[in-house]
Amino acid sequence: MGSYLGSYATLGLLLVVGAGFFAVAFLANRALRPHRPHAEKLTSYECGLDPVGGDWAQSQIRYYVYAYLYVLFAVESVFLFPWALVFDRPGFGMVTLAEMAVFIGVLALGLLYAWRKRVLHWT
């Protein structure tokens, strides 16, 4: 118990301190500040401009494809880093290299398909 969970103690302490800091800061703020609400003050703050429209706006669905492709290749690099540490060691060699090539090839296949189907065009 002690040895296994002990290493998380620092993290736990940091979480508790962080939560405490947050709570104290906001409570102190609320306790000390004057409270005079006004219609102007209650509008959404948008870089000093008057807000336009409601807060329930649709965002452009096209971003989804980019986010999706980004996640795909970000996750791929998670696999690449540990692989890069071991692939030239004895007992790994060409098979390991080929396997990673297959892995990246399959992912590239998706990108190739997306490119060919003009998903990457911004029109």
Place this chain on the structure above:
Amino acid sequence: MAAEVLARSLAEPAVLAADVKLPDIDYLAIAPMLVLFGAACVGVLAAAFVPQRLRYRVQVSLVIGALLVALGLIVTVARAGRAVATAGGAIAIDGPALFLQGSVAVLGVVAVLLIAERSLERGGAFVSRASLTPGSAADRDQAEQPGATEVYPLVSFALAGMMLFVSANDLLTLFVALEVFSLPLYLLCGLARRRRLLSQESAVKYFLLGAFSSAFFLYGVALLYGFAGATGLGALRKAVQAGDGNTTLLFLGLAMLAVGLLFKVAAVPFHVWTPDVYQGAPTPITALMAACTKVAAFGALLRVFTVAFPVGAVDWRPVLVAIAIATMLVGAVLAVTQTDIKRLLAYSSIANAGYVLTGVLALSAAGVAGSLFYLVAYGFVVLAAFGVVTLVRDADGEATHLSRWAGLGRRSPLVAGVFTFLMMAFAGIPLTSGFTSKFAVFSAALGSGQVTLVVVGVLSSAVLAFPYLRVVVLMYLSEPAEDTPTVSLPGTLTAAALAIGVLATALLGVAPAPVLDLAAKAVQFVS
């Protein structure tokens, strides 16, 4: 202290790297799956680069060719008589795995024949884009366009995932396979050419509930890892038998894992998605799900429960017996009240899941063999039945409401005759595969002393015979109405699928011995 560990691991990557061993992979044993996955990847390329007019032919021959090659490889591996756990024990290629993989491949070919049919409806049963708003101009427009050929790589991925699912010997591999075959199915459900709204509803329902059940499954895996410190089925078995771990983790983990698996086999109370999804999905995809997904899900269920959780150490039987009884009764009783043929077949597939569970619960070699045989026999019947459903059409596409089937026997005696035969098989009349398969699972269960299950099974079969025979009565004894739909002439592919399904149903009913023997020889799990 944490900083120390971090510093050490950064300073000496060599120590960590040396612990990594490349697992040995028996490439011949997993070749069937590799072929199918490879074909799916090539299919993605073909969908992007082959000229539009050739795409359909290239894709169909690719997927059917790959399935046949995979089947040949499965037979080769099976003849070599090897049973191995390969890829670091993550994949077990043994008797049940090979039998189930072969079943998925054969049933997959028949399902692809139904999926590839394009003469019943211009452009096939699928549209290109699942997510367009139903009724919008773009959506009406795509209903006139030929369907997308992406359907075929998706089906290949799904079938390859199912093959991996039945041979996965590690809970994480099992989960990956589950997602690999589920995700294409979610999408395929939303691609129906007619009744777009219903189709989208079914896709969303299947996806949300499927994601939910995946979460259950994954949480179960995590808890079992906490219990055993490993995710391999063999290691899990050792930990369960040693019995010195935290049993709370074991029971909770086992329960959640079971929820995930029972959702896929559509057992009560995890069945509610089935009627809606079966009704809304394009009929060929419904056929694929009813035949192949059922094989895959039961294959994994059998393996997980037999290999990892021996009954002597953790007795999960009472719970599964209750679930099997509920599944048979709820499926049978609700099938009686249905007025839509696809929903009727959905409830019948729920009840049939109960019958396969009966075979699983026999916990004997005969039980495993009976379940394997049942899955194959049921797969052929259900593929042919949905094949007939695709033929009965009016101006709005398939006429699935039962009242529209009235008097069909007078107008189209051949199709009505085929459907009658299939209904007889569903009802378990002798000389059809329905009888031999039910006999196999019930006798196995009786041999293991599961009398209650068998009694409930026989009673629910009797109840279930009523809706089947009602359809038959409706087709022959009712007067055809003015608006009784015409039966389309089946195209070559559908005709082939129907012929295979009906022939297999008859053969497995009259001479089931070869397949039964094959199943009986294929009952030994490795881990």
